[in-house]
Amino acid sequence: MAQLARRSGVLITLVALALGSTASLAGGAEPIPRPTPKVAVIGTGGTIAGVSRTKVSFDDYQAGKLPVSRLVNDLRPEVNRIAGVTTQQFGNKDSNNYTIPEYRRLTAAVDHALKFNDGVVVTTGTDTMEEFAYWLDLTVRSDKPVVLTGAMRPWTVVGSDAPANLYNAIHLAASGRTTCFGTVVMLNDQIHAAREVRKSDTLRLNAFSSGSSGELGVIDQNHIRVNRAPARVEQCGKPGWKTPFDLDRIARRPLPKVDIAYSYQGAGPQAIKAFADAGAAGIVTAGSGAGGLSPAMTEARDDAVKNGVVMVSASRAAPAPSTTPMCAASSAPRA
Numbered sequence: 587m588a589q590l591a592r593r594s595g596v597l598i599t600l601v602a603l604a605l606g607s608t609a610s611l612a613g614g615a616e617p618i619p620r621p622t623p624k625v626a627v628i629g630t631g632g633t634i635a636g637v638s639r640t641k642v643s644f645d646d647y648q649a650g651k652l653p654v655s656r657l658v659n660d661l662r663p664e665v666n667r668i669a670g671v672t673t674q675q676f677g678n679k680d681s682n683n684y685t686i687p688e689y690r691r692l693t694a695a696v697d698h699a700l701k702f703n704d705g706v707v708v709t710t711g712t713d714t715m716e717e718f719a720y721w722l723d724l725t726v727r728s729d730k731p732v733v734l735t736g737a738m739r740p741w742t743v744v745g746s747d748a749p750a751n752l753y754n755a756i757h758l759a760a761s762g763r764t765t766c767f768g769t770v771v772m773l774n775d776q777i778h779a780a781r782e783v784r785k786s787d788t789l790r791l792n793a794f795s796s797g798s799s800g801e802l803g804v805i806d807q808n809h810i811r812v813n814r815a816p817a818r819v820e821q822c823g824k825p826g827w828k829t830p831f832d833l834d835r836i837a838r839r840p841l842p843k844v845d846i847a848y849s850y851q852g853a854g855p856q857a858i859k860a861f862a863d864a865g866a867a868g869i870v871t872a873g874s875g876a877g878g879l880s881p882a883m884t885e886a887r888d889d890a891v892k893n894g895v896v897m898v899s900a901s902r903a904a905p906a907p908s909t910t911p912m913c914a915a916s917s918a919p920r921a
């Protein structure tokens with residue numbers, strides 16, 4: 587009984603506060619209308635811009651066909667209520683077809699768009715979306731929202747996730763809720779941090795996962811629920827927020843070549859040797875468990891280190907990104 591009385595007391599206080607604030611709004615000056623946020627949508631292609639053979643050809647379609655302006659126009663007039671949206675066609679192809687020089691230009695396009703907009707949405711294919719996201723997270727200098735989205739089903743099939751994903755991504759960018767988060771990924775109503783997200787299913791709509799860290803939040807129609815933030819938010823507004831990778835200061839020459847060698851039962855030395863012989867400056871090994879390599883690969887790794895290749899050990903077991911990254915770097919000066 588006493589507990590019920592206490593709860594009712596809390597409720598009465600809440601209702602009184604709510605009524606009080608309504609009363610002061612009603613009695614006082616009109617709230618100043620917030621200007622409609624400006625969002626630029628930069629299209630790069632992928633399934634989200636895909637055209638299917640028929641309305642039910644879920645897997646039989648061509649990615650990167652529809653212009654991004656068409657995708658956004660299909661969302662009008664509804665999208666106009668949440669943002670003033672402009673579009674830019676950066677490219678229109680499969681995500682696997684982008685090169686590192688194109689990534690550099692994409693960073694410049696995003697930073698440029700953020701000078702005139704409150705947020706940017708980048709549409710990409712989902713296959714390498716985690717690479718797009720992490721690259722932008724490391725290189726975009728603005729702390730305004732950058733939201734990546736794509737789709738598992740093309741725009742033109744029944745039950746496509748594409749229009750909802752694009753709408754939610756624009757909504758999230760316009761909300762400013764991920765300011766200082768760096769780049770985030772928005773698909774299937776879920777918001778993921780670029781550093782943590784990976785594509786973890788080849789076909790299902792819930793294709794993206796942040797492992798045991800879990801997503802940052804979700805979007806339920808009008809409600810954007812952010813439950814946690816990437817650690818860099820703590821540096822918001824401070825010089826330390828920006829990563830050291832300022833592309834304006836990194837020489838225009840091609841970035842050093844880094845390859846990935848996957849370990850498996852009985853793996854031979856060939857992959858590491860071939861990468862090193864082809865001029866790799868660094869090789870990341872995706873080892874088993876805590877980073878283990880087969881004896882033949884271990885020997886090839888030691889030889890590569892002696893020849894000046896930077897070797898970084900990671901795990902094919904994809905440890906939870908929230909734990910300390912399992913990286914042991916070893917290197918010797920290049921001969």
Ligand code: ASP
Pocket residue numbers: 631632633634649679680681682710711712713714736737738
């Ligand atoms: N192959 C497509 C791409 O990555 C797949 C997708 O967008 O889902 O561009």
